[in-house]
Amino acid sequence: MCLCLVCFQANWEPNFEPYVVVPRNVSRYDPRFVGFGWNKVSHIVELHAQGCEFIVLPNVFMIHLPHAPSLDIVRFRSSNNLRR
Structure with a gap:
């Protein structure tokens, strides 16, 4: 396990x-x-375009709780056609 002690920059890349x-x-x-679909990607692209x-x-964590797939992802x- 890597315990990072300092902040570091993450470079934006597609997706x-x-x-x-x-x-x-x-x-x-x-x-x-x-x-x-694409809401978080679009938001991050917008933030990147604004120079964020x-x-x-x-040592900071977020927890994504598992959930059933939405009808849209299914x-x-x-x-x-939708994946193109």
Whole structure:
């Protein structure tokens, strides 16, 4: 296990989809996104375009609780047309 003691910068790259903690005045998700897909990627692209830096904090964790797949992800995974 690596215990990081200092913050470090993470460089943006296509399809980068981290969970982020940002101040309230930072651009929010585009409200037109509903269901599954690309909301976090789009948000991170917007933050990158605005010149935001992505900093990894040492010994800080977020927990993503498992949940059943949404109907939208089931449709996406089963449709060749949607995955193009």
